[in-house]
Amino acid sequence: MSKMIILKLRKLDETQDSTLSALYSPDNQFLGFVIEDGPRPVKVPGKTRIPAGTYSVWPRKHGGFYEKYRKEFGHEFAIELQDVPGFSDILIHIGNTVEDTRGCLLINSGCVFNYRQKVWEGRSSKPAYLRLYDYLEPVIYGYEIFLDIQR
Numbered sequence: 340m341s342k343m344i345i346l347k348l349r350k351l352d353e354t355q356d357s358t359l360s361a362l363y364s365p366d367n368q369f370l371g372f373v374i375e376d377g378p379r380p381v382k383v384p385g386k387t388r389i390p391a392g393t394y395s396v397w398p399r400k401h402g403g404f405y406e407k408y409r410k411e412f413g414h415e416f417a418i419e420l421q422d423v424p425g426f427s428d429i430l431i432h433i434g435n436t437v438e439d440t441r442g443c444l445l446i447n448s449g450c451v452f453n454y455r456q457k458v459w460e461g462r463s464s465k466p467a468y469l470r471l472y473d474y475l476e477p478v479i480y481g482y483e484i485f486l487d488i489q490r
Contacts, residue, residue, distance in 0.1 A: 346364060360373040373447070391488045433445070445464060
């Protein structure tokens with residue numbers, strides 16, 4: 340039997356154009372806030388959050404974020420979610436606003452509500468991403484890792 344880790348993403352709030360969630364380890368350690376696009380009844384490319392479900396977390400070794408993070412941080416991989424229905428190239432990466440997401444998940448240390456635009460925004464994304472990477476790096480190749488998203 341293979342070793343498994345199931346991360347948990349739990350929605351805290353949503354607006355028409357943004358979603359705020361909290362990411363937890365299997366032992367309920369808080370790993371960060373996550374900013375995503377808002378819910379849409381019909382997918383609008385680059386402006387719709389991914390559906391609830393359980394997705395495999397995979398080490399991605401190609402693409403712009405992989406190259407950027409390899410050069411900037413010396414990382415061996417970017418963090419990708421696999422087999423998301425109707426979506427492709429879904430990553431967990433650095434970013435603070437829904438303009439940064441394009442369907443991806445943005446990990447942050449803090450969050451604020453932008454009352455003018457009526458959207459959630461993240462704060463201190465880079466340190467949160469580095470903590471998440473450090474959490475995943477020792478286990479990404481030896482475990483099956485999943486992200487369970489509940490809305």
